[in-house]
Amino acid sequence: MGSIAINLQEVKRRLSAAALEAGRSADSVTLLAVSKTFPADAVRQAHAAGQRAFGENYVQESLAKIEALADLRSALQWHLIGPLQSNKARGVAAAFDWVHSVDRLKIAERLAEHRPASLPPLQVCLQVNISGEASKSGLAVAEVLPVARAVVALGGDRLRLRGLMAIPEPAEGLADQRAPHRALFELRAELNTHGLGLDTLSMGMSADLEAAVLEGATILRVGSAIFGART
Numbered sequence: 001m002g003s004i005a006i007n008l009q010e011v012k013r014r015l016s017a018a019a020l021e022a023g024r025s026a027d028s029v030t031l032l033a034v035s036k037t038f039p040a041d042a043v044r045q046a047h048a049a050g051q052r053a054f055g056e057n058y059v060q061e062s063l064a065k066i067e068a069l070a071d072l073r074s075a076l077q078w079h080l081i082g083p084l085q086s087n088k089a090r091g092v093a094a095a096f097d098w099v100h101s102v103d104r105l106k107i108a109e110r111l112a113e114h115r116p117a118s119l120p121p122l123q124v125c126l127q128v129n130i131s132g133e134a135s136k137s138g139l140a141v142a143e144v145l146p147v148a149r150a151v152v153a154l155g156g157d158r159l160r161l162r163g164l165m166a167i168p169e170p171a172e173g174l175a176d177q178r179a180p181h182r183a184l185f186e187l188r189a190e191l192n193t194h195g196l197g198l199d200t201l202s203m204g205m206s207a208d209l210e211a212a213v214l215e216g217a218t219i220l221r222v223g224s225a226i227f228g229a230r231t
């Protein structure tokens with residue numbers, strides 16, 4: 001077995017152990033393999049080991065990779081998890097299944113405008129600056145409800161708001177790792193009291209996936225623990 005297949009097994013073992021501890025079914029958590037900076041062949045190896053959902057950060061790199069893997073397109077789910085400028089929205093709307101990194105209404109408008117009618121609705125999350133760091137991208141907590149309502153009001157069959165995504169500040173120790181994930185969980189609960197029906201929490205990476213599963217993550221974004229260290 002190649003190292004990607006072995007690493008995938010180990011990540012799934014961690015996911016299952018955390019789900020067991022949380023009293024959740026392991027099936028309630030989707031593992032997204034973050035393949036940014038790794039070649040298409042690494043995605044092929046992960047696919048051969050049973051992995052289906054892949055996350056990418058850089059639009060240019062990802063469009064080339066999706067193209068190089070066109071023969072597997074119907075077997076793969078592609079998620080954009082990195083920053084998106086509105087002038088790149090057209091290519092992204094046509095190539096991806098999900099976008100986790102919507103951080104302003106204008107991006108959602110462009111994605112809806114350019115989503116091909118022949119495809120199912122693009123599934124989107126709003127990225128939230130949950131740790132409140134000045135330098136990080138994502139909506140401030142106070143902006144999330146109005147933007148979420150406006151995204152839903154775009155309506156139509158081109159785009160569907162599914163939930164929230166965050167990249168918390170790195171923390172040591174389970175308790176400190178859990179705090180921002182819990183805050184995102186509570187924010188979704190608060191939004192859902194306004195009838196938004198959000199079912200997705202995209203949170204948890206290689207270093208803190210247990211904390212995220214314990215706090216209700218539905219999508220984990222795991223890169224280095226699957227593909228190795230990035231250079």
Ligand SMILES: *Cc1c(COP(=O)(O)O)cnc(C)c1O
Pocket residue numbers: 034036057081082167205206207221222223224225
């Ligand atoms: C790179 C990246 C990940 C994966 O990080 P690892 O620490 O390698 O698991 C997850 N989410 C986002 C937004 C990323 O940019």
